[in-house]
Amino acid sequence: MKRGGSHHAGRSGAKRAKRVAASSSADGSGSAAALAAHFHGIPLPGVKTEELGGSLIVVEGTDGSGRSTQISLLTEWLESEGFAVQTMGLRRSFLVAKDIDTLLEENAITRMTLTLMYATDFFDQLEHRILPALHSDFIVLADRYFYTLIARAAVRGIERGYLHGLYAMALRPDLTFWLDVSPEAAFEREFRKSHAISYWESGRDMSLSNDLFQSFIRYQARVRKEFRGFSARHSFIEVNGENSIPSVNLQLRKRIAAHLGIPRTRYRPSAALAHLWR
């Protein structure tokens, strides 16, 4: 929560509340403006931000950037440090996740509708998972956030201004990490993982190339360009995702430790997660 003024000092629990109080007294009038600052311009109806504690930490990156691995490791580290963790990701809402899966399988959906179904999925999780968790002082780790959704829709030709307006009520993360990898490296990792490349990951709906590899590379390159575009605007913390997993993890831990006021960043994964540590 960097934009409101008071920079991170210790736990962010009471910070949101303080900031609302501070900015509304500074404005003299508008608590509306102060409220909007917690979001991307427009406050979410019915949300009292002064009751929000915890922290929202986002890990973004294209397919094969190592996001999910890092989220698993961070969850274990934070829990070992005594923090309660809630995770979120795309297509995980109770309301529409299954419907989106079906629509994608059937490939019978137009891009505008898909964009809005993903938005529904996002806001359902925001309202029913993230906000309640923040109310209870949890650390929310987001495996992707709406930035991915904007990037995907934008490369399919939907206007960026429209998309930013759509997500204007999304809560501002405290920290957003961008695990950047080249499309070639992403391809290698994805292929190693599942021995195949999916229809959507390679952007085949966009008719970029009949060659799967070419299609994947071109599609991911476009998505990456979108990410570059909002990196500065949304204060992304760029991390080279091609570095080793332990080294990326250390970088993330350092920033998070500073944000949450954790004095040390030492961590070794448990036996359950040791296979990820390579």
Place this chain on the structure above:
Amino acid sequence: MANDGMPNTQTLRAATRTARAPRAMGSSGGVGGFAEARRKYPGALVVVEGIDGSGKSTQLYLLKRWLEIGGYRIHFTEWNSSPLVKSTTKRGKQRRLLTPTTFSLLHAADFADRCERQILPLLHGGYLVLADRYVYTAFARDVARGCSSVWLRNLYRFAPVPDITFYFRAPLDVAVDRIIAGRPRLKFYEAGMDLNLSLDRAESFRMFQARIQEQYDTMVESDKFVVMDGTMTVNRLQKLMREIVQKRVDLGRFAPKRQAEAPV
């Protein structure tokens, strides 16, 4: 800072360049003079709006029958009718999971599906499209639920602007009594029970409809509504509606092609 990511008129103009958005719905308040804007498709779009019980559906039905019987190329579409999100909406409503935001987004997704697969292709194919409720229903109802109107106006920017928007306005009591008399039980969201206006469904419904009507009223000028007096008799109102359609839409474009003269 607070404006970060907000729609503005520049992005709006940019939207009109994209292939799927022939014309934008207008930013907050609907300024932008879209009624004068030239239509980029050969079809035409006529919509009816108004609160429940205002008589709009009856009137649109009669208009449709008139055009159907005359053999015109028309298509009729209803708000919230796409099979795509029907099951989701139903699940969300049954379990009362919907917030003002997700309620609004689901209806927008539903509308987008209909718009991209039905309304726009038909307009490009030269049909006269009749819509029972349109995006103004979302503007009125979702703002009444607490959504930001700036956000909503942006959300529906991909929707083509109607050639005529009939707004059926009946006194609240008349409209509400028509609905309550005809329905054994008002549904939860229909009655606006999620707004906690009143524990009594009929009373909540009345208050919710009052808020919606208030929102419709604010759009009369900005969105160039043709206001129809819902207290007039059905027949007189229908005559008036047909006159206005004839005057404002070149019906000849949708008329049946004349058969070649039969050989003598």
